[in-house]
Every structure is written in structure tokens, then in C-alpha cells.
Amino acid sequence: MLNPNLLFSDIGNRLAGPSGIQELMDDTGEALTTHPDMRMLGGGQPAAIPEVQALWRQRMSELLADGTALDKTLLNYDPPGGNPLFLEAMAGFLKRECGWQVTRENIAVMPSSQSACFLLFNLLAGDSATGKRRILFPLLPEYIGYANQALCADQFAAVLPHIEERGEHEIKYRVDFDRLKITSDIAAMCVSCPTNPTGNVLTSDEFIRLRDLARQHYIPFILDNAYGHPFPGVIHGSFRPSWEPGMIFSISLSKLGLPGVRTAVVVADPVIVKALSNMNAIVSLANGNVGQALLTPLLEDNKLLSLGSDVIRPFYKQRSDFAKGVLSAALGDDVPWALHAQEGAFFLWLWLKNLPIPAAELYRRLKARKVLVIPGHYFAFGLNHDWQHPHECLRLTYSQPQAIVQDGLEILADEVKQVFAV
Amino acid sequence: MLNPNLLFSDIGNRLAGPSGIQELMDDTGEALTTHPDMRMLGGGQPAAIPEVQALWRQRMSELLADGTALDKTLLNYDPPGGNPLFLEAMAGFLKRECGWQVTRENIAVMPSSQSACFLLFNLLAGDSATGKRRILFPLLPEYIGYANQALCADQFAAVLPHIEERGEHEIKYRVDFDRLKITSDIAAMCVSCPTNPTGNVLTSDEFIRLRDLARQHYIPFILDNAYGHPFPGVIHGSFRPSWEPGMIFSISLSKLGLPGVRTAVVVADPVIVKALSNMNAIVSLANGNVGQALLTPLLEDNKLLSLGSDVIRPFYKQRSDFAKGVLSAALGDDVPWALHAQEGAFFLWLWLKNLPIPAAELYRRLKARKVLVIPGHYFAFGLNHDWQHPHECLRLTYSQPQAIVQDGLEILADEVKQVFAV
Numbered sequence: 001m002l003n004p005n006l007l008f009s010d011i012g013n014r015l016a017g018p019s020g021i022q023e024l025m026d027d028t029g030e031a032l033t034t035h036p037d038m039r040m041l042g043g044g045q046p047a048a049i050p051e052v053q054a055l056w057r058q059r060m061s062e063l064l065a066d067g068t069a070l071d072k073t074l075l076n077y078d079p080p081g082g083n084p085l086f087l088e089a090m091a092g093f094l095k096r097e098c099g100w101q102v103t104r105e106n107i108a109v110m111p112s113s114q115s116a117c118f119l120l121f122n123l124l125a126g127d128s129a130t131g132k133r134r135i136l137f138p139l140l141p142e143y144i145g146y147a148n149q150a151l152c153a154d155q156f157a158a159v160l161p162h163i164e165e166r167g168e169h170e171i172k173y174r175v176d177f178d179r180l181k182i183t184s185d186i187a188a189m190c191v192s193c194p195t196n197p198t199g200n201v202l203t204s205d206e207f208i209r210l211r212d213l214a215r216q217h218y219i220p221f222i223l224d225n226a227y228g229h230p231f232p233g234v235i236h237g238s239f240r241p242s243w244e245p246g247m248i249f250s251i252s253l254s255k256l257g258l259p260g261v262r263t264a265v266v267v268a269d270p271v272i273v274k275a276l277s278n279m280n281a282i283v284s285l286a287n288g289n290v291g292q293a294l295l296t297p298l299l300e301d302n303k304l305l306s307l308g309s310d311v312i313r314p315f316y317k318q319r320s321d322f323a324k325g326v327l328s329a330a331l332g333d334d335v336p337w338a339l340h341a342q343e344g345a346f347f348l349w350l351w352l353k354n355l356p357i358p359a360a361e362l363y364r365r366l367k368a369r370k371v372l373v374i375p376g377h378y379f380a381f382g383l384n385h386d387w388q389h390p391h392e393c394l395r396l397t398y399s400q401p402q403a404i405v406q407d408g409l410e411i412l413a414d415e416v417k418q419v420f421a422v
Numbered sequence: 423m424l425n426p427n428l429l430f431s432d433i434g435n436r437l438a439g440p441s442g443i444q445e446l447m448d449d450t451g452e453a454l455t456t457h458p459d460m461r462m463l464g465g466g467q468p469a470a471i472p473e474v475q476a477l478w479r480q481r482m483s484e485l486l487a488d489g490t491a492l493d494k495t496l497l498n499y500d501p502p503g504g505n506p507l508f509l510e511a512m513a514g515f516l517k518r519e520c521g522w523q524v525t526r527e528n529i530a531v532m533p534s535s536q537s538a539c540f541l542l543f544n545l546l547a548g549d550s551a552t553g554k555r556r557i558l559f560p561l562l563p564e565y566i567g568y569a570n571q572a573l574c575a576d577q578f579a580a581v582l583p584h585i586e587e588r589g590e591h592e593i594k595y596r597v598d599f600d601r602l603k604i605t606s607d608i609a610a611m612c613v614s615c616p617t618n619p620t621g622n623v624l625t626s627d628e629f630i631r632l633r634d635l636a637r638q639h640y641i642p643f644i645l646d647n648a649y650g651h652p653f654p655g656v657i658h659g660s661f662r663p664s665w666e667p668g669m670i671f672s673i674s675l676s677k678l679g680l681p682g683v684r685t686a687v688v689v690a691d692p693v694i695v696k697a698l699s700n701m702n703a704i705v706s707l708a709n710g711n712v713g714q715a716l717l718t719p720l721l722e723d724n725k726l727l728s729l730g731s732d733v734i735r736p737f738y739k740q741r742s743d744f745a746k747g748v749l750s751a752a753l754g755d756d757v758p759w760a761l762h763a764q765e766g767a768f769f770l771w772l773w774l775k776n777l778p779i780p781a782a783e784l785y786r787r788l789k790a791r792k793v794l795v796i797p798g799h800y801f802a803f804g805l806n807h808d809w810q811h812p813h814e815c816l817r818l819t820y821s822q823p824q825a826i827v828q829d830g831l832e833i834l835a836d837e838v839k840q841v842f843a844v
Binding site: 001002003006007008009010011012015016017018019021022024025026028029030033034043044045046048053056057060061064070071073074075076077078079080083084085111112114115118119122123124125126127128129130133145148149151152187218219220245246257258259260261262269271272274275276277278279281282283284285286287288289290 | 424425428429430431432433434437438439440441443444446447448450451452455456465466467468470475478479482483486492493494495496497498499500501502505506507533534536537540541544545546547548549550551552555567570571573574609637640641642667668679680681682683684691693694696697698699700701703704705706707708709710711712
């Protein structure tokens with residue numbers, strides 16, 4: 001029998017309560033299993049792309065056909081920083097195909113980008129011998145999954161964007177360098193690129209200025225490439241971030257269609273790689289092996305880059321254009337709206353200017369109509385003041401089949417018009 | 423460029439430094455990949471059991487043969503507490519085959535027992551509104567992987583065992599109820615059963631007394647069943663722990679031959695299940711799907727229980743008897759030694775009485791001779807005083823092929839004799 005007044009620890013209370021990412025993941029999972037009639041415009045679920053799924057079926061068949069490959073993949077504990085042969089292959093790939101000066105000592109396999117960031121944020125920031133240290137997010141809105149990852153209070157700081165309005169229905173967020181100050185409490189900067197939720201991609205100029213600021217202050221610059229470079233490569237412009245010492249890049253297998261194997265790769269200085277590996281041993285013991293086994297032979301040439309440029313990126317570009325077309329037509333000019341420029345990732349970021357109800361209430365009304373979206377306020381954190389803008393925004397995924405996306409966006413537009421009409 | 427004097431946070435320093443579990447996992451992984459000549463008597467690696475490996479190959483073939491099963495397994499994010507269909511199947515299995523009164527609300531899927539314990543220990547204990555709360559390990563030695571999982575200082579407490587000497591070469595650790603006091607700072611008790619590293623299994627009487635103590639104090643009783651009930655079922659006696667409300671059981675797929683898929687199951691009151699699920703969303707986003715997909719149809723009948731009783735348990739019993747025979751013969755009566763009674767799990771726990779050097783030094787000498795073992799002191803923690811006993815102990819795995827185990831144990835005996843001869 002448990003104490004009816006069971007108390008959790010301070011950290012337990014921070015992590016175990018309701019959170020945006022937990023609501024999102026509960027919604028996502030239930031939509032895919034117990035509520036298949038839900039129109040899923042919520043999660044970061046990758047799309048079912050036939051060529052990509054065929055590749056993974058083929059690779060799994062190869063593991064099965066090999067006398068011992070699948071057996072070893074299932075049976076063995078690898079070192080907590082990843083399989084040494086995978087690390088070699090990954091380092092070779094990044095050096096050869098991306099031109100990054102890395103060796104296996106720069107690579108750590110992690111159970112996911114999510115857990116890599118959890119470990120990084122709490123390795124570098126929080127209470128420390130020199131006082132409170134903070135992770136700075138220089139360009140809000142930022143990924144919902146970071147919002148609750150701090151183990152200490154007041155461990156995150158963030159900077160509001162400059163909102164560039166580019167005509168009636170398009171915006172782009174830009175780093176507001178006038179507001180961006182690296183104070184002595186800042187332990188690291190972190191940007192997701194392409195940004196989840198907005199689809200924003202840093203300009204080359206912004207990337208260089210952030211890099212230089214990090215250099216000047218000797219702090220790591222963390223770039224979360226889950227949707228970007230080198231794979232799945234869903235960046236529509238020409239800019240590609242390049243890793244160099246002092247930076248920490250996170251790369252995920254999830255958006256290659258493999259979220260179910262929970263595997264990500266961190267590229268960093270060896271001192272960070274070793275620290276993450278040691279932390280992973282304590283928190284997770286070892287990584288899953290299936291993702292590494294599926295990927296390893298594909299790292300021998302540029303196949304994964306081609307898969308991104310020839311298959312995955314065009315797929316999402318077409319879906320993005322389609323979704324944008326449906327939503328534009330459905331919203332028309334009756335309500336004030338704008339989408340963030342579609343520079344990468346799998347999302348539409350919709351700003352409903354002066355929305356009469358909070359986005360959280362719009363989320364609830366849409367869920368009742370079997371349309372799942374994510375309200376924008378979850379993507380704003382690290383602030384010590386209110387910020388109205390994200391309460392007028394929604395993140396919308398277009399990775400589900402087009403009929404579902406179309407239905408969902410049309411219901412959304414209908415609901416939004418009703419809200420504005422009251 | 424990183425600050426050459428890069429500072430980690432307090433929590434970072436706790437988790438990122440060297441630890442026993444990290445040394446063990448680094449050793450294990452390297453032995454399996456880059457140092458295949460190492461005789462691996464160290465890790466908790468399950469053995470390659472042909473019938474078990476054939477089962478997983480068959481299940482993977484079935485996932486591939488099904489039109490969409492593998493695709494869905496790889497592509498989908500499930501809810502952070504696990505796939506709802508797996509949760510139903512697991513609850514059905516535990517109710518039907520084990521007689522536990524559980525529903526899906528009592529089950530959480532976690533990325534591993536290791537991460538389940540990390541979350542549980544820090545959910546329940548650490549700094550809190552009512553002061554420091556602690557996890558109590560009532561029966562040392564206990565699992566090396568727990569030792570560094572506390573996010574706060576002084577978060578663990580432990581009780582020394584009564585060492586029952588049963589003849590010249592056998593011991594059994596018993597809970598010392600005279601020393602076991604549940605003070606108001608104790609948030610929960612935790613025992614691994616069978617115990618990693620000793621192979622000890624709680625007696626039915628000990629289990630009931632611990633359960634009753636936990637009940638009296640309204641605290642959870644955590645039982646880590648990674649090697650035990652209901653699967654892989656490597657318990658040689660007749661006692662089987664039975665879950666009831668107030669208890670938290672952890673069950674792992676790893677020792678079914680699936681460590682590479684990183685999947686465990688926690689059985690607990692719904693309030694704990696929901697808290698773990700919420701924490702998992704923040705720390706890991708979602709679980710891997712492969713283990714759940716492989717297991718689900720096997721939960722429809724008693725197949726996994728039979729696999730344990732008919733295949734896995736006899737396999738380890740035979741290996742245990744073999745290893746014990748080799749070691750007894752090799753050590754003979756020249757040095758003072760005893761093994762813990764072999765009641766379950768995959769280990770020999772060797773006590774070298776009055777060993778002239780610390781077990782950690784013996785580990786280093788054996789590693790130089792290409793034999794990996796784990797020194798006993800890593801399995802003692804939560805103490806505020808020295809305890810010499812585990813510095814005279816080693817944990818030895820016998821899951822590797824018999825020729826390797828024999829070689830390794832004979833080299834070990836030779837080295838031990840040299841140590842005592844000096």
C-alpha cells in the first residue's frame with residue numbers, strides 16, 4: 001500500500017508532472033493506436049515514405065540473412081558511447097561526405113536526441129561550484145521537448161526573436177542580436193536547425209555570428225540537427241551547418257524513418273563525448289543496437305545524403321506546398337494569419353494574429369473535432385516574463401497522408417473562423 | 423573552442439565522472455568488438471542460447487513477412503509509457519500466468535531496468551519539501567548499476583548482510599533485520615532478486631518481512647526482477663515474488679536475450695506508472711518499439727514462462743555447475759575461498775577471504791592477462807563507513823562459451839594463488 005499522501009522529490013516533481021511534451025507524446029501514441037480516427041497534425045512523426053520503408057525492410061532482411069548479424073545486434077551490450085565499429089563508420093562518413101574534421105573520439109551514440117539534450121543541458125548547466133549556470137536559447141520559439149528537461153529551477157534562458165513580416169501571410173523569425181547577451185551565467189547556447197516547431201533555418205550569417213559569440217565566451221554552441229544536416233537533410237535552402245571544435249551537434253535517425261529504434265549521434269569535443277558516454281552508462285546502461293546495425297553499411301558512401309536530397313526532402317517539400325495551399329485556401333482572407341517561411345523540417349507554424357482565445361483552448365476544441373495540433377505556448381520557455389505571441393500560434397504536421405492533412409486543415413480553418421466570428 | 427577549464431554542473435560531476443558501471447560497460451563493449459581475445463567474465467551479457475536466438479530470428483521474420491508490422495514498429499512514436507496494445511497484452515499475461523491483480527494502468531514500458539531505476543530513485547528520493555529522502559538497499563552487496571544513479575548527495579542508504587557460512591566453500595547473504603531500521607527519511611526499499619551480483623534469492627520469509635515493513639511505513643518496495651520472475655525465470659528454488667499494490671516490480675527483456683533492444687516493464691500503482699511515463703517523455707521522448715513488437719504475441723500464452731523453465735534456467739544451471747566445478751578444482755584448498763549459494767542469475771560471487779590485495783588490483787592484474795571480472799567493492803554503496811568484505815570479492819559471469827569460462831577461471835585461480843603466495 002502506498003502512502004495516500006505520497007510525496008515526490010523536488011526533481012521528481014519537476015519531471016513527473018504534466019508537460020507539453022508528455023501531452024504531445026500521449027496524444028501522438030494514442031492517435032496511432034487506440035484512436036485511429038484522430039487526424040494527426042500534432043506529433044513529429046515522420047511520414048511513411050515508400051522508398052525509405054523499403055530500404056529499412058531490405059536492411060533488416062540483410063541482418064536476418066547474415067548468419068550472425070541479427071543475433072549479435074539483439075544479444076550484445078555495446079559500450080555506453082556506441083558500437084566502436086559504428087563510431088568509426090560514422091566518423092568516416094562525416095569526414096568524407098561533410099568535410100568535418102572528426103574521428104571516432106568525436107562521436108557518441110545516444111538513445112535519442114531527446115536524451116542527448118537532457119544529458120547535455122544537465123551536464124553543462126544547473127547548480128554548480130560557480131553558481132547557477134544556464135542554457136541559452138537564442139531564438140524562440142524552440143523545441144517543446146527541451147522545455148522541461150532542466151533538473152534545476154531557472155536553468156534556461158531565452159531570447160525573443162525579431163519577427164520579420166514578409167507580406168500579408170508570411171513571417172520569418174530572426175535572431176535578435178541586439179537583445180542577445182552572453183552573461184557569465186551562460187553555460188551553452190542551443191538552437192534546433194531546422195527549428196522545431198517553426199521550420200526556420202538559421203541564415204549562414206546568423207550561424208557564424210552565434211558561433212563567434214560562443215567562441216568569444218568559450219562556451220559550447222549546441223545545434224540540434226534532428227531534421228537537418230547531414231540526414232534526413234530536410235533543409236530547402238543551400239546553407240549547411242559545419243561542425244568544428246567547441247560545437248556540439250546532435251543528429252538523429254528518427255527522421256530517417258526510424259524513431260522506433262531510438263538512436264541519435266552527438267558530435268563534440270572528446271571531453272564532452274566521454275562525459276556523455278559516462279552519463280549514458282549510469283542512466284541507460286547502453287544504447288539500442290538495432291539503429292546502428294541498420295545504418296552502418298549505408299555510411300560507406302553518400303547514400304544517406306542522396307536519400308535526403310533525392311527522396312526525403314522533395315517528399316516533404318511537396319507535402320509542405322500542398323498543406324500550405326490547402327490552409328491558404330481554407331483560411332482565405334477572412335481571418336488574420338501568417339505562416340513561418342518553410343525552410344525545413346516537417347511543420348507549418350501558423351500565427352493567428354489577435355486570436356480571441358488562447359491556442360491551448362483552440363487545441364482542445366480541435367481535439368474534440370478529432371484534429372490534433374500543438375498549441376504554440378509550449379514552444380516558449382526560459383523567459384521571466386509573459387509573451388503573448390505563441391499563444392496565437394499552432395504547430396501543424398503535414399507528414400500524415402494527404403487526405404488526412406487536408407481534412408484536418410479544413411476543420412482547423414473552420415474552427416478558427418468560428419473563433420474569430422464570435 | 424571550449425574553455426580549457428570547462429566546468430560541469432554539480433549533477434554533471436556526479437554522472438559524468440568514472441563509475442563502476444561505466445568501466446564495466448566500456449570493458450564489456452570493447453571485449454565484444456575491439457578486443458575479441460578478452461575472456462569476458464565481467465558483464466551481465468546473456469549467453470547465446472540457440473533456441474532463444476532462433477525464437478527472435480523467427481519473430482523478426484514474422485514482422486518482416488507481415489505487410490506493415492515492421493514498418494509500423496520502425497516508423498511510429500508510441501506513448502511514453504509504452505504501446506497500448508503491448509500494455510494490454512502484458513497486463514493479461516501477468517494476471518493470467520502470474521496471478522497478479524493488474525490492468526494496463528499498472529504497467530509502464532521503460533527504455534531499460536537501468537533507466538527505470540534511475541527515474542524511480544530520483545522520483546521518490548533526493549532533496550524534497552520534507553528534507554532529504556533516501557532509497558534503502560536492505561541487502562548489500564547490490565547491483566553496481568544503482569551505485570551512481572542518485573542525483574543528490576547522500577540519497578542512498580544500505581544495510582550490511584548477515585553472512586551465513588554454510589561449510590568451507592559456500593556462503594549465503596541474509597537480510598539482517600536487527601540492523602534494518604526504516605527511519606522517516608526512507609522513501610523506498612529496493613532489492614534485485616535474484617541479486618546481481620551474488621545470485622542470492624530472497625527467501626519467502628525475507629520477502630514477506632520486507633513487504634510488511636514497507637506496508638507499515640507506507641513506502642514502496644522495489645523489486646528488480648531482471649534475472650528472475652516471470653522471465654527469464656533464472657531462479658533455481660521454488661519461491662516466486664508476487665506483485666501487489668504498494669510494490670514496484672521491474673522486469674527486463676534483456677536477459678531473454680534482447681539487451682540490444684533496450685526494453686523493460688515496470689509494474690506499479692497507477693500513480694507511479696503515470697509519473698514514470700511523464701518522466702520518460704521528458705528524458706527519452708518514447709521507448710524503442712522493437713522489443714515490444716517481438717514480444718507481444720508471445721504474451722498470449724505461457725510461452726515465455728516455459729522458455730524460462732525449459733530452456734533458459736536449465737542452461738544457466740548447467741553453466742553455473744560447470745563454472746563452479748572448474749573454479750573449485752582450480753582453487754582447491756590452497757587459498758581460502760567461498761562462493762555464494764547459486765540460487766539464480768548468471769554469476770558466481772567469489773569471496774577470497776583475507777585477500778592480500780584489494781579486489782580492484784586483482785581486476786587490473788587479470789585484465790592484463792586478458793580476463794575481465796568485476797571487483798566486489800563496486801557492489802557496496804549507501805554506506806557511511808568502510809566495509810572490507812567486498813574488497814575481497816569478485817563477480818564472475820559464466821554466460822560466455824564454456825572454453826572461455828574455463829580458461830578465464832583457471833587463469834583467475836592461478837593469479838589468486840600467486841597473490842596469496844607472496
